[in-house]
Amino acid sequence: MTTLSTSSPPSSNKLLPLYAFLAIVIWLIAYNLIQPFADWISYTVLGFAHASRFGESLAFFLYDVPKILLLLSGMVFAISILRTFFSPERTRALLGGKREGVGNVFAAVLGIVTPFCSCSAVPLFIGFVESGIPLGVTFSFLIAAPTINEVAVIMLFGLFGWKVTGLYILSGLVIAIAAGFIIGKLNMERYVEDFVWQIKSGAGQVLDEKLTWNHRIERAWDSVKEIVGKVWLYVVVGIAVGAGIHGYVPESALVGIMGKAAWWSVPAAVLLGIPLYSNAAGAIPIASALMEKGASLGTVLAFMMSVVGLSLPETIILRRVLKPQLIAVFVGVIALAIIFTGYLFNLIL
Amino acid sequence: MLTIKVLGSGCANCKRVEQIVRKIVKEMSLEAEVIKVTEYPEIMKYNILSTPGLVINEKIVSTGRIPAPAEVTTWLTSALEIA
Secondary structure (H helix, E strand, C coil): CCEEEEECCCCCCCCHHHHHHHHHHHHHHHHHHHHHHHHHHHHHHCCCCCCCHHHHHHHHHHHHHHHHHHHHHHHHHHHHHHHCCCCHHHHHHHHCCCCCCHHHHHHHHHHHHCCCCHHHHHHHHHHHHHCCCCHHHHHHHHHHHHHCCHHHHHHHHHHHCHHHHHHHHHHHHHHHHHHHHHHHHCCCHHHECHHHHHCCCCCCCEEEEECCHHHHHHHHHHHHHHHHHHHHHHHHHHHHHHHHHHHHCCCCCCHHHHCCCCCCHHHHHHHHHHHHHHHHHHHHHHHHHHHHCCCCHHHHHHHHHHHHHCCHHHHHHHCCCECHHHHHHHHHHHHHHHHHHHHHHHHHC | CEEEEEECCCCHHHHHHHHHHHHHHHHCCCCEEEEEECCHHHHHHHCCCCCCEEEECCEEEEECCCCCHHHHHHHHHHHHHHC
16 A cells, blocks of 8 residues: 655645744633623622522633633643544554454544544445454444444533543443454444445555644644534523523432432433434533433443434444444444443442 | 546535636636536445535546645546646
8 A cells, every 4th residue: 555645735824833922821811811801791780699599600601612612612622632643544544453352442542532523424434344354343443433422422521520521431441342353253344235345445545744843733623613603503592491400400309310229210311312412512501411410320321322322313324334134233332331331330330 | 638527515615616627617707517416326336425515527536525736636637637
């Protein structure tokens, strides 16, 4: 396989690194001013009492919206810079020749850092299996990449803190590795659409771009605009609902239906999460408010993983290359793994 | 005469790449044929893993993102010089 080097046209803006630095300074100042500003508006300017329900909800909303939007902009930028060092082509090269087991672990970890859009799931699937990467290893990648995505991770970090975020990433990895490994052991190659096995990639030129730091900064800024532009409304609506729950729903109101003792709440949360795919940004603030009112962590984590990991659009896209039996196994194995994780956390935490 | 191919099965980003390319071809008044490649077996001949892909005279110049108009102009200019 030959490598084709292409240089993108050099960016002429010499001041770009300086602008990036200034943006970081402004970001840090703004981030530290949110809390006093939200309190000042709610309690001083608008004059709500500290203990009033509406005042509490409003201060919560005015604090969380700018905080999450700032976190998203800043961290999507940082993550996108990191991702310019990875590409699906490089990931495929790294996975080539790895056996099942080790390969599943590598695929799941690389799934986190490799730039991925579920709209490209089909070419990626074909390109992986056609180059000889085992089916199960390919699935580990295809499960980890959307589940542990930047928007979900950043919002979890902003609303739940680093411990829950860490648990989420870890369980996402374990689910991707285990589900991929199981699918691999089921020898389901014959349930891949026949045309996939007949495809022969062409001359084999692989695009390998030489990127300068200016390119990386520009591309990262493009993804900030694209991602924040796409999710900001869901974030605002999700936090508004969350703020309402925060101010108006009594403490421990949800223990009975979403607490540890309600065994059926975990599978119910998984089912509820499947159709909510594109609303992950809106679902996380609501989940955060539910947990404050007595929903248990395992149930909430299961819900969020189902929202992001079991996506209806991606399943429909993958149907182009997978026969219905394999689609059913794919969805079933992930759903079972998420339910298991939910029960496990409800049991041990 | 340039042959420009936009690879992708009709996703939103693929359509935007096609629009950008057509606009620039018009602005530079190039003699070029812009072809949309939407069938996977055909797309995979270019050995790409993410769409949209942009191919100028059978050479891949971009995959998995929407290139800036300035980039497309540069690629088209250099393709003209080679041809």
